[in-house]
Amino acid sequence: MMKVSYFIFLLVLLTTYTVIDAFDRGDIILQHNFDGPDEEAIWKKFLNPLIQLVTTDRGDQALRIERNLPNSPSASISIPLPALALCGYKIRIQANIKAANISIPPNSWNGIKIMLHTKELSGDNYPQQNLPRGTFDWRTADYIASIPRDTQQANLVLGLEAVTGTVWFDDVKVIVYSKLRPPPPSPPPGLPFKGHNLTRLRGAMIGTNLKEQDFRDFGSWNANHIRWQLMWNGFPHSPADNGDISAYEIWLESALKHLDSMLPVCRELGMHILIDLHTPPGGRNDEKECNLFKEKRFQDTFISLWEKIARRYKNESIIWGYDLVNEPVEGIVPDDVMDWQQLATVTIEHIRAIDSEHAIIIEAAPWGGPGALADFEPLPFSKIIYSFHMYEPGTFTHQSVYDDIPPVSYPGIIDGKMWNKDQLRVNMKRVLDWQHDYNVHIYVGEFSAIRWAPGDSAYAYLRDVIDIFEENNWDWAYHAFREWPGWSVEHIGDKNNTQYSPIPTDRQNLLMNWFTQNEH
Structure with missing residues (x-):
């Protein structure tokens, strides 16, 4: 494995970027085309038989990385970026890539690497663009990644991980994509708008096909809130991906007719509803980015559908609010299409022309996580509530959801860091600080831990995150009630047992104990 130390590479690559106090959109942070004597001088000290500068079939030079033996270490180079100067920015990572005979990766995150690795006080992140296996000619990798505000180190990783084959990199570039949000003004006085007069909303997101008895069962737990997901046959991909408006x-x-049919029982049970657009027009592309940010026609549909929903429910008191889009991911936004900040602003203007009272809930891009919200610039409207989803560390909460991995326990060392209640507080402190900066209300729209986490790990994680939500007076919705068995608190920890438990699990009792405090 070729691993270059941060400090050595920083000295060698000093001429490839300039650390300044502030960047503008389009500023080039790092650039390598691997041509000419200057590039050769930079790279020659770090080459070995598996990592070489070579002449390509196009006549220029590129960085070639090979990995021939399945059990050999990963072959990669880690290029440092000016992390402290970039905190709070989004960057655009680009490279031309060619590959030959890339083997099948053992996990979805393995394979060709053009990956950002950030080390943060709140944990590590590894955003990347997944590339195909096999053989392909020159193609462009191009994606957007965030540098969270608490980032201590940031590196661009190029190479091969857990696969064999050969990959060529050329024209590697890191560009500033968006600027920092401006410093917060003095927060407005008074209590933040919550959209309800209860002490707390405590409940869960629900499956898409629940019947009246399901709502009555959940009501018997004394839940006072449901996040009603408008989801079309799956997430993140759905039939909406084909673009048929x-x-x-x-x-x-x-889907709205089904909601209409269940409103009477929700009113009877006092369960306040958040309408969550889980599947936006256009669905998502192969990179799981919302096509909403790729084509104007999807944005036009998005605005009109929220006008329709606002007209339909503006006088419905059991509706708490409108969650405009679940876990938005922009990617690279074309010039003639609005980004999320712009689209949310225009959509809220249209909603407010119809419905001036219901709460509007906003999740930050990408993916609605704590770091995304901490970097989000609040919108210029009142009666807005900001939401984040808590699944960190994902190695624990999503273990063996997509790929089989060894069991991961909580509390414990996860991804090289001790994760316990104190670390969860550190992770969510950036949300709390942001909330105090702007004096807004926070809603945790999703959180969970997979039920087959070892021992009582899932229970311990849920106990700790809920304690923190409650300390901060945040409304919350567990993910999820009678949706997918993996997240179900009504199932035991055995992954292969898909039957409801005859007695409440410790996780179900945890939720029910908190629900006893609910008002309706």
């Missing part, structure tokens, strides 16, 4: 509108109307 007519089919999307037919599905949406059927």
Whole structure:
């Protein structure tokens, strides 16, 4: 494995970027085309038989990385970025890549690496663009990644991980994509708007096909809130991905009719509803980015559907609010399409022309996590509530959801860091600080831990995060009630047992104990 130390590489690559107090959109942070004597001088000290500068079939030079033996260490180079200067920015990472005979990766995150690795006080992150296996000619990798505000180190990793084959990199570039949000003004006085007069909303997101008895069962737990997901046959991918707006509108109307049919029982049970657009128009692309940020026609549909929902429910008191889009991911936004900040602003203007009272809930891009919210610039409206989803560390909460991995326990060492209640507080402190900066209300729209986490790890994690939510007076919704068995608190920890437990699990009792405090 070729691993270059941060400090040595920083000296060698000093001429490739300039650390300044503030960056503008389009500023080049790092750039390598591997051509000419200057590039050769930079790279020659770090080459070995598996990592070489070579002449390509196009006549220029590129960085070639090979990995021939399946059990050999990963072959990669780690290029440092000016992390402290970039905290709070989004960057655009680009490279031309060619590959030959890349083997099947053992996990979805393995393979060709053009990956940002950030080390933060709140944990490590590894955003990357997944690339195909096999053989392919020159193609462009191009994606957006965030540098969280508490980042201590940031590195761009190029190479091969857990696969064999050969990859060539050329024209590697890191560019500033968006600037820091401005410093917060003096927060407005008074209590922040919550959209309800209860001490707390405590409940869960629900499955898409629940019947009246399911709501009565959940009501018997004394829940006072449901996050009603408008989801079209799956997440993150769905039939919406094919871009058929007519089919999307037919599905949406059927989903709203189901909501309409359950409003009477929700009113009776005092369960306040948040309408969550889980599947936006256009769905998502292969990189799981919302096509909402790729084509204007999807944005037009998005605005009109929220006008429709606002007209439909503006006088419905059991509706708490509107969650405009679940876990937005922008990617690279074309010039003729609005980014999330702009689209949310325009959409809220249209909603407020119809419904001036219901709360509007905003999740930050990308993916609605704590770090995304901490970097988000609040919108210029009142009666807005800001939401984040808590699944960190994902190695624990999502273990063996997508790929089989060895069991991961909480509390414990996860991804090289001790994760316990104190670390969870550190992780969520950036949300708390942001909340205090702007005097807004926070809603935790999703949180969970997979039920087959070893021992009582899932219970311990849920106990600790809920304690922190309650300390901070945040409303919250567990993910999820009668949706997918992996997240179900009504199932025991055996992954292969898909039957409801005959007695409440410790996780179900945990939720029910908190729900005893609910008002309606």
